[in-house]
Amino acid sequence: MRAFIVGVDGSVPARAAIRWALARATSSGAPVSLVHVADDEWGAVGTRLIDEVDAGAKQRLREELEYARALAPDVAVDGELRTGSPMVELAAFSAPDRMLVVGTHKTGFHYGRAFGSRSLQLANLAVGPVAIIPESASRMRRGVVVGVDDTPAGGAAIDLAADLACDAHCELLTVRSSNAHVPFDVDSDDELRDWQLRRDDEARGLLAAAVARARRRQPGIAIRSRVVRRPAGAALNELSRNAELLVIGDSRRPEAQQGSLGAVAYEVLLNLSSPTIVVHAPTPTGPANHRMQTDRVKGDAHVAG
Template sequence: MEIRRYIVGVDGSVPARAAIRWALAGARERGVGVTLVYVADDEWGAVGSLLIDEVDQDAQKRLADEVDYARSLRPEAPIHGEVRFGSPMAELASFSDAGTMVVVGTHKTGFHYGRAFGSRSLQLANLATGPVAIIPEAASRMRRGVIVGVDDTPAGAAAVELAADLACDHHCELMTVRSSESHSPFDVDHDDERRDWQLRRDDEARGFLASAVALARKRQPGIVIRSRVVRRPAGAALNELARSAELLVIGDSRRAKAQLGSLGAVAYDVLLNLSSPTIVVHAAPTEAESGAEQPETEGESHVIG
């Protein structure tokens, strides 16, 4: 997966600043540009033209402040800004494609695991067609390594390839993870039978991991790769392992093909209980899907160079 640009949703908050810093670092590694996008909610359209003008001026000022902040970090980088009006996550998703990394910050973390906070990042991940990065405001520089969740979908394969590229870029280890957790069949009553069933599930998981490792090595032959089978729910295990990692990469869905708005249970669990910078990867569209006419966005836009 070749990332050709970074789009960052900004609003002047601390998490948005964390997203800017993360995107600038990634863009520097790839030699690509960064566009900061401030979305003024279109609900303002119901309050009259005078207030709309005031909102526009405020949005332009806030965006200019964020562009200035980004340029203070990387004066030499190609950094641009754009104001849009509409639903914030829908407008950000309208930038999304296979070569665009859409980045947002979040103050939500999984320190209270199991208490569903709800997250606008879920909405963005559902609407996007390309990779989405969600960056916690307190991402530690002490983190090390890239973790990828492994499944047998096209999105899962795309996640492994991107994770291998990122491990190479960051000069760090890649860990592939697969859960063997599953309910025993109804006809398994005895402990020995349950143990045999679990061992078969473990072997099946190792097979998936072997395929993922082969794919990652083909993509990036020089990286160090470890594999791990876990017997816990995949979302919980990935978030726990990712607490000390610099990045977690997951596929968007357990479905067999790309489908808008089809985040699977694992992706929902990970995003609701986020513990690290996380990228959600979508399946590449088929030729028929990529040739289809894309819907136009309703929001207006203004660009800052």
């Protein structure tokens, strides 16, 4: 990653996101930008209150910059104040070599509850990697877990997970679910068992390819593989509960697209249990990429030193 972009709002989860980004920036030498977005819904309440909101936003960004620079004086940290829809404005910074980082109150202890909707929105809008950091993220976590599939986004997730495991000097766990609806009427338990065993074999084949890819990229890392028969989203959240990171691909589409968050990624983010990075498929080059960049909604921006 050439840069980390952190969404800040003065909350406890946002501070967790700052700490997470600074830790990685310290080891990589990448700069960190703190972005605070003043929600433009305040525009309906009058000019005087808008001015008060703007003043408060500037003060909050100053406080977050002071906090970050005190934690990591050797990291280049700057800030930017924007006005607009918060997740749309953050997504405008998205790029394959920039990681967007946001905090969340979501912990996974209330399974199925619709927490973290803003991080879901950001993952939908972004075309580069997005890190969602729970406020309870612990330094005692260890290991990187990656969900495996056969899509371009899945391949990109394996590459990033291998790099992160190498940087953290920890084990990489590759996970593939063989869970699926039975596509035919089952006449016997033997028939169902044979079908499930075939699914397991297919999952092992995908894991073998993923391990080979990770080893080519980072030959020195320790790698384990695991086939699970539970739904992928629930299994990944459970297996990563004590992990340093969970890495998942965004969807089953062939290239990065806004609004392309897949079912597994949605399930994982809805029930987040660990720091999680959503990786999108490689961004197309040429005219398609130019259209993607120019179509984004831009708000008013103010740089803070």
